Every structure is written in structure tokens, then in C-alpha cells.
Amino acid sequence: MKKISKAKIDELFKAISAKETLYIPVDDSEGQAAFIPYAEGLKMSEDLNTVRSAKDLFFPQVESLVNFKMDGKHIEIIDAATEKKPFVIFGVRACDARSFDILDRVFYYAEPKDSFYIERRDKSTVVTLACNAPEETCFCGAFGIDPAEPAGDVSAWQDGESFFFKANTEKGEALLAGLPLEDAADDAADKVKEDIRKITAMLPLKDLDLSKFGPGKTQELFNDPAWATLSESCLGCGTCTFVCPTCQCFDIRDFDGGKEIRRYRCWDSCMYSDFTQMSAGQPRPTQKERFRQRFMHKLVYYPDMHEGLFSCVGCGRCLRKCPIHMNIVKVIKTIGEEK
Amino acid sequence: MQVDKNWTPTIVAFCCNWCSYAGADLSGNNRLSYPANVKIIRIPCSCRLNPMFILRAFQRGADGVILCGCHPGDCHYTTGNYYARRRMTLLFSMLDYLGIEKERTRVEWVSAAEGAKFAATMNEFVEAVTALGENKRLEDFRCKQ
Amino acid sequence: MQAVIKKKAIELLESGTVNRVLGWKAGEFFYDLTPAVFTTPEQIEKDFVYSVFSGANMSKYLIDESKKEGKVAAFIKPCDGYSFVQLQKEHRIVRENIYAVGLACDGMCDMREIREAGIKGVTSVEEDGETLKIGTIYGEKTMAKKDALLERCVHCKSKKVVDCDEMIGENGEENRDCGRFDEVEKLEAMSPDERFAFWRSQLSRCIRCNACREVCPACSCVKCVFDNPNSGIAQKAAASDFEENNFHIIRAFHVAGRCTDCGECSRVCPEHIPLHLLNRKFIKDMNELYGFYQAGADFESKPPVMNYTTGDAEPSIVYARGGDK
Numbered sequence: 079m080k081k082i083s084k085a086k087i088d089e090l091f092k093a094i095s096a097k098e099t100l101y102i103p104v105d106d107s108e109g110q111a112a113f114i115p116y117a118e119g120l121k122m123s124e125d126l127n128t129v130r131s132a133k134d135l136f137f138p139q140v141e142s143l144v145n146f147k148m149d150g151k152h153i154e155i156i157d158a159a160t161e162k163k164p165f166v167i168f169g170v171r172a173c174d175a176r177s178f179d180i181l182d183r184v185f186y187y188a189e190p191k192d193s194f195y196i197e198r199r200d201k202s203t204v205v206t207l208a209c210n211a212p213e214e215t216c217f218c219g220a221f222g223i224d225p226a227e228p229a230g231d232v233s234a235w236q237d238g239e240s241f242f243f244k245a246n247t248e249k250g251e252a253l254l255a256g257l258p259l260e261d262a263a264d265d266a267a268d269k270v271k272e273d274i275r276k277i278t279a280m281l282p283l284k285d286l287d288l289s290k291f292g293p294g295k296t297q298e299l300f301n302d303p304a305w306a307t308l309s310e311s312c313l314g315c316g317t318c319t320f321v322c323p324t325c326q327c328f329d330i331r332d333f334d335g336g337k338e339i340r341r342y343r344c345w346d347s348c349m350y351s352d353f354t355q356m357s358a359g360q361p362r363p364t365q366k367e368r369f370r371q372r373f374m375h376k377l378v379y380y381p382d383m384h385e386g387l388f389s390c391v392g393c394g395r396c397l398r399k400c401p402i403h404m405n406i407v408k409v410i411k412t413i414g415e416e417k
Numbered sequence: 418m419q420v421d422k423n424w425t426p427t428i429v430a431f432c433c434n435w436c437s438y439a440g441a442d443l444s445g446n447n448r449l450s451y452p453a454n455v456k457i458i459r460i461p462c463s464c465r466l467n468p469m470f471i472l473r474a475f476q477r478g479a480d481g482v483i484l485c486g487c488h489p490g491d492c493h494y495t496t497g498n499y500y501a502r503r504r505m506t507l508l509f510s511m512l513d514y515l516g517i518e519k520e521r522t523r524v525e526w527v528s529a530a531e532g533a534k535f536a537a538t539m540n541e542f543v544e545a546v547t548a549l550g551e552n553k554r555l556e557d558f559r560c561k562q
Numbered sequence: 563m564q565a566v567i568k569k570k571a572i573e574l575l576e577s578g579t580v581n582r583v584l585g586w587k588a589g590e591f592f593y594d595l596t597p598a599v600f601t602t603p604e605q606i607e608k609d610f611v612y613s614v615f616s617g618a619n620m621s622k623y624l625i626d627e628s629k630k631e632g633k634v635a636a637f638i639k640p641c642d643g644y645s646f647v648q649l650q651k652e653h654r655i656v657r658e659n660i661y662a663v664g665l666a667c668d669g670m671c672d673m674r675e676i677r678e679a680g681i682k683g684v685t686s687v688e689e690d691g692e693t694l695k696i697g698t699i700y701g702e703k704t705m706a707k708k709d710a711l712l713e714r715c716v717h718c719k720s721k722k723v724v725d726c727d728e729m730i731g732e733n734g735e736e737n738r739d740c741g742r743f744d745e746v747e748k749l750e751a752m753s754p755d756e757r758f759a760f761w762r763s764q765l766s767r768c769i770r771c772n773a774c775r776e777v778c779p780a781c782s783c784v785k786c787v788f789d790n791p792n793s794g795i796a797q798k799a800a801a802s803d804f805e806e807n808n809f810h811i812i813r814a815f816h817v818a819g820r821c822t823d824c825g826e827c828s829r830v831c832p833e834h835i836p837l838h839l840l841n842r843k844f845i846k847d848m849n850e851l852y853g854f855y856q857a858g859a860d861f862e863s864k865p866p867v868m869n870y871t872t873g874d875a876e877p878s879i880v881y882a883r884g885g886d887k
Contacts, residue, residue, distance in 0.1 A: 344799030516758025
């Protein structure tokens with residue numbers, strides 16, 4: 079294990095950013111945290127989590143795929159992919175770290191492979207940070223995530239004086255090797271971990287019961303009458319999907335700029351009325367079906383395809399940001415408590 | 418602002434069918450000249466101008482947008498230009514509020530008999546927009562190549 | 563207040579005046595209330611909540627609810643009331659199917675303000691006069707209620723419920739000197755470059771979730787222009803700076819004259835973009851140029867953008883007014 083005193087954290091950031099782009103969570107003018115490239119003078123956010131998740135850095139909201147130029151009957155096809163540079167993300171929480179595993183199964187390992195995503199994943203080093211102060215909206219424990227033991231290439235902990243680092247992968251080792259860090263005992267962060275576990279034991283949502291959900295539950299839950307009441311007040315905005323670290327749906331669109339046509343992909347939301355719309359119409363005609371799709375995907379369909387792994391990480395973003403406060407916890411409790 | 422000497426702005430002029438479009442026609446008949454970078458789009462009435470048309474014109478490369486309609490009181494549909502007047506006032510004020518140069522947008526009332534006014538207005542507007550330089554604040558990089 | 567409202571709701575159901583009640587339903591915590599329709603007294607007893615977190619403007623739900631079978635009871639706070647009347651003026655809701663109970667309101671709180679004051683892990687909030695007693699997993703905290711208010715309540719424009727069948731609490735008055743245009747004036751006094759930089763820094767954070775549009779009682783089009791795939795506008799992606807500007811200008815413009823300044827757009831924005839400053843700019847301009855107008859304040863007046871006088875200011879007035887200071 080390595081360590082550095084908190085007073086010297088800027089030195090560490092400078093050392094990393096001298097080699098590669100370094101993303102750290104920073105508060106913007108309205109106090110909203112976001113991962114942005116480190117520059118001298120930037121302070122790391124005190125917030126537990128960023129508004130948008132860390133998935134943005136691998137799977138950005140908008141991404142150019144290919145451009146076309148028309149000249150009479152001739153079409154020139156221009157590859158819009160640009161070479162990605164290696165980068166480091168610092169301060170990813172345990173929940174977001176798990177979300178990378180969930181996205182990897184879709185974009186990295188499954189066919190067809192997503193070359194944009196893969197390139198970014200391969201060229202990134204993820205430094206996670208344990209959560210010293212989890213909040214009431216946190217329920218990562220329900221998905222077997224321990225905020226005291228975050229995954230990633232390097233795991234980090236902080237106490238009053240220092241940051242502690244432990245490399246988990248070769249990429250992590252390589253990153254730490256070149257940095258101005260001191261050696262620390264292997265159990266240096268144990269006190270921090272213990273404190274964190276004391277707090278997680280007090281969290282109000284720690285006992286969320288997921289036994290009603292998981293692989294093979296489609297038939298049982300699909301026609302549950304509770305979907306109608308749960309979705310009744312849903313506005314049909316995309317906030318929950320856009321702040322979610324595991325939502326992975328996207329749309330591919332063309333933009334005709336006059337001189338050039340750009341084909342790009344952008345995040346899509348199952349909450350939108352035009353989601354998966356086909357020439358024959360909309361397979362999910364009302365908000366009830368769209369709402370059900372979102373939660374069934376996270377809690378049943380995805381686990382069906384991926385050995386029971388839920389595609390929710392309990393980060394609590396949707397609990398905080400939904401305009402009408404309908405969220406996955408209410409869905410799990412309402413449907414889970416029935417019968 | 419550094420302005421390229423050879424650069425000329427692209428101007429979109431929305432002209433109402435009944436007065437201003439005829440005014441433009443008259444200025445041509447009278448052999449009056451105005452710069453060729455003014456592109457006229459004919460609309461049935463000045464109040465047909467959806468604010469989105471103006472934004473879209475800027476997106477697709479316009480450096481200035483001007484709306485020409487009948488003089489207030491002379492609208493072919495009686496009241497259309499009164500509504501257009503309020504809408505454009507509010508829109509231009511909003512663009513200014515967002516920090517977009519207000520000199521890039523303008524409304525002029527040009528009747529079918531005012532060919533000379535049409536040419537003079539266009540000359541003056543092109544000059545004003547040339548002095549401002551390229552539209553950077555409402556451009557869309559995807560339309561610029 | 564909550565006890566009185568619940569009693570009224572149950573009374574209306576039991577007397578058969580209405581067959582359902584639109585209200586706020588308890589969530590996991592004390593603050594995450596969800597709009598819901600209650601059909602039995604038992605449900606109301608169990609889950610109906612009215613607290614400082616009942617900020618959601620429910621009048622938009624009445625568009626659908628008032629078209630269903632039977633009467634629905636709705637609890638209308640003063641600012642919801644303006645939207646309620648405005649929607650009636652636009653013939654979007656069927657007034658006969660609604661039993662409206664007006665509520666006197668002295669301000670709603672915003673969880674975001676509490677969190678931004680550095681109070682984390684909140685598990686309970688109790689109103690104790692002018693202070694909020696806040697229980698957290700890290701111990702008890704207190705905060706002045708006035709520091710936790712929603713932006714719209716800080717500059718409360720009116721405590722008057724315009725239209726209701728009965729009132730709970732005393733009906734209040736409009737307050738035109740509420741200072742809601744102060745922020746707009748500050749922006750107007752900046753140079754265009756500063757304003758441009760301000761709005762870029764705000765609008766560039768937009769994630770195009772469309773929450774501002776979906777929650778807005780004035781945005782009641784069945785199909786929005788931004789949802790038309792043939793319009794050439796990406797409604798779910800901030801694909802360029804232009805798209806962000808375009809969306810927010812058009813959104814604000816389309817509700818100009820109908821926007822009651824209920825502040826829901828800013829409340830729901832996940833990125834905390836001060837969208838109300840766009841709406842208020844239009845309101846301020848209309849007030850100055852065409853005379854004071856409050857959307858939803860009455861049933862007769864015409865919104866300024868659907869009206870004119872022959873002596874209106876010319877658009878060139880914009881060149882002469884502020885902005886270059």
C-alpha cells in the first residue's frame with residue numbers, strides 16, 4: 079500500500095496529468111459535481127458523487143460515428159473515429175466502478191463489440207475512492223457492493239491526513255510506480271474501512287430485498303398490476319436514464335449539415351415516446367410500458383442474460399434527481415412486498 | 418474584432434409576399450443594387466415567421482437575419498404584422514439577453530412602393546453585419562464542415 | 563395543516579363529492595413525495611402527505627385526470643393556482659370535473675438547498691416554527707427554513723389562490739415587489755460577452771433530459787416540435803452548442819405569455835440550470851413593453867403575445883435598451 083499526505087494531493091494530480099489526461103470530480107458554478115480534466119487550481123469536489131456518472135468518459139452522450147460527403151452521385155465516407163488518448167479517472171466510487179463491469183458485458187465482451195468503448199476502456203486507468211460518508215440514498219450494499227472496498231485499477235481511501243492507494247491490476251501498478259508516493263503498511267486503511275462499515279450498517283436502505291427479482295421472473299412480474307399505479311405520475315422525461323451509470327441504450331441519427339452528413343449516436347431513454355419506434359408504430363404505447371421496460375431491464379432482463387447480475391448499482395442518483403421522486407427503490411419495495 | 422477584408426456575410430431576408438417581396442422586385446426593376454449575399458425567402462406574411470426559422474438560419478450559416486413586412490396598419494391580413502412586431506421584439510431582446518449580438522437581427526417595414534428603401538436597407542444591413550464579422554455565437558459547427 | 567387536508571380529502575370522498583383525490587404520496591424518506599391519485603380513505607390515512615416538500619405543481623396532472631369519469635379533488639397552492647387557471651383558459655382541463663381546494667402556503671423547501679448547505683445523509687426533517695430540525699445519519703442538524711426554500715418561494719409573487727371551490731387557511735394577496743426580476747436585471751446590466759459566457763456555462767451543462775419540458779404546465783402540446791424526427795432537431799442529445807441554445811430559447815419563447823412563473827423547470831433540472839431566468843426575462847420584457855401581465859391571474863385577459871396595440875414599440879427598441887453597459 080502507498081500513501082500521500084492530503085496537503086500534497088495537488089502534487090500527485092500534477093504528476094499524473096503531466097503524463098496523461100486526469101479526470102477528477104469538480105464542483106461547477108452551481109455546486110454540481112462533474113468529472114472534468116484536471117488543471118492547476120482545481121479542487122476535488124467534496125460531494126459523495128457526480129451528477130452524471132463516470133460512464134460518460136467511456137460512453138459519451140454524443141459520439142460521431144461516420145461522416146458522408148455527397149458530390150453528385152458520388153458519396154465519400156469519412157471515418158469520424160479519432161484516436162483516443164490514455165487517461166486516468168480519479169475518485170470513482172464503488173458503485174460507478176461496478177457499473178463498468180455491467181457496461182463491459184454489453185459493449186466490451188458481447189458481439190458486436192463496440193470499438194469506441196473498448197478503446198477508451200483499454201486506455202483508461204480507474205482510481206476508485208472509498209466513500210467516507212455514504213448518504214441516505216445509497217443502497218449499493220443490496221447489490222453486494224462494499225463502499226469500503228471499491229474495485230478499479232487502483233483503490234484509494236482517505237482519512238483526515240492522507241490518501242492511501244492499493245493497485246489491483248497491472249495498469250494500476252504501472253500508474254502508481256511513477257508517482258511521488260510514500261510506502262504505507264498494508265493495514266493502513268483498515269481504520270477507515272471499519273468506520274465506513276459502521277455507517278453502511280446504519281443506512282436506511284441497506285436491507286432492500288431483491289428476492290422477487292432476478293433471472294426468470296419475466297412471466298411472474300410482467301403483468302403485475304402495480305406497474306400501472308407506479309407509472310401513473312411518471313412525466314416521461316429522461317432524467318433517471320441520463321444520470322444512471324448503467325443505462326446503456328442509444329440511438330443512431332443522421333444530421334444533414336448541408337455540406338456534410340454526420341452520423342452520430344446519442345443516449346436514448348426508454349422513458350421517451352419515440353424509444354424504439356418503428357414504422358409500424360410504438361411497441362410501448364403508453365408510459366406504463368416504458369416505465370416497466372426500464373425497471374424490468376435492470377432487475378429481470380439483464381440478469382437473465384448475465385448470470386443473475388443486476389444492472390443497478392445502488393448509487394442513488396435517480397432517487398435524488400427524479401422530478402417526481404419515483405425510483406427503483408419504490409419499485410422494488412412495491413412489487414417485492416406484494417402477495 | 419479582426420475582419421477578413423474579403424469576407425462577405427450571408428444575410429437571410431424574410432420578406433412578406435404582399436409588400437416587401439414586391440418592394441424587392443421594384444428595386445430590381447428600378448436597377449437599384451444591393452449586395453448579392455442577401456438571400457430572400459418569401460413568406461406569406463411577416464407573422465408567418467416562426468422564431469425557429471431565424472435560429473435555423475443562423476445555424477445553417479447566416480450572419481444576419483432581417484424580416485421585412487408591410488408597414489403596421491397595412492398588413493394584407495389586417496393584423497399579422499402587429500403580432501410579428503411583438504414576437505420579434507421579444508425574441509431579439511432574448512437573443513441580446515443570451516449575449517448574441519443584437520445587430521445581427523432586424524425588422525424593417527417596406528411597402529411595395531419602396532424599392533429604394535429596400536435596396537438602402539439591405540446595403541446598410543450588410544454593412545452593419547460585415548462590421549460585426551462572422552456569426553460565431555449561434556453557429557452550428559456541424560454545418561461549417 | 564396536513565391533518566386538516568387529510569380530513570377534507572376523506573370527507574370529500576365519503577360524501578361522494580369526488581371519487582378520487584390528487585395528492586402527494588409518502589415515499590421512502592420524508593422528502594421524496596410522489597404525486598398520486600387516492601381512491602379510498604384508507605389510502606389517504608396511510609400515505610397522503612402534505613409537508614414543506616409538497617412543492618410539485620400538480621395542475622398539469624389535471625389535464626388527464628379531469629377527462630376521466632367522475633370528479634377529482636385537487637389541492638391547489640397559490641402558485642399552482644395560476645397554472646390551474648391558465649390551463650382552464652386554454653381549454654386544456656375540464657373544470658366541472660374538478661373540486662379544487664385552495665391551500666394557503668408559506669413556502670416550500672428544496673432538498674437540494676439542504677444538501678448544498680452541507681447537510682448530508684438526511685433521514686428526517688421536522689418543521690419547528692422558522693427552523694428545520696434535520697435528522698441525519700451523522701447526527702441532528704438545524705437550518706433556518708428561509709435558507710432551505712425553493713427559489714420560487716424566496717421570491718414568492720403571490721399568496722392568492724385565484725380559483726377554487728373552497729379554501730383551507732386564509733387566502734392571501736399578490737406581491738408585485740417580490741424581487742423576482744433582480745437576477746434578470748443583474749444579467750441585463752452585464753456586457754453581452756459576460757452574458758454570453760454566463761449562459762454558455764449554464765446551458766452547456768444541459769443533458770437534454772427534457773424534465774423542464776415534461777414538468778411544465780404550459781408545455782401541454784400533445785406532440786412537441788422537438789419530438790418530431792423530421793424537424794432536424796435532436797431532442798435527446800446536446801449534439802452542439804447551437805442545439806442547446808435553440809432548445810432553451812424556443813422552450814421559453816413558446817410558453818411566453820402563458821408561463822405563470824411557477825418555477826417547476828428550475829426545480830426539476832438535474833443540473834441546476836436557472837431556467838426560470840429565461841422565462842422571467844420574457845415576463846419582464848412583456849411587463850415593461852406591454853403593461854403588467856400575470857398569466858393565470860384571471861379568466862378574461864389576453865396574453866401579450868396574442869394581443870397587440872397599434873402603438874406598440876418597434877423591435878428596434880431592443881438596440882436602445884440596456885445591455886451595453
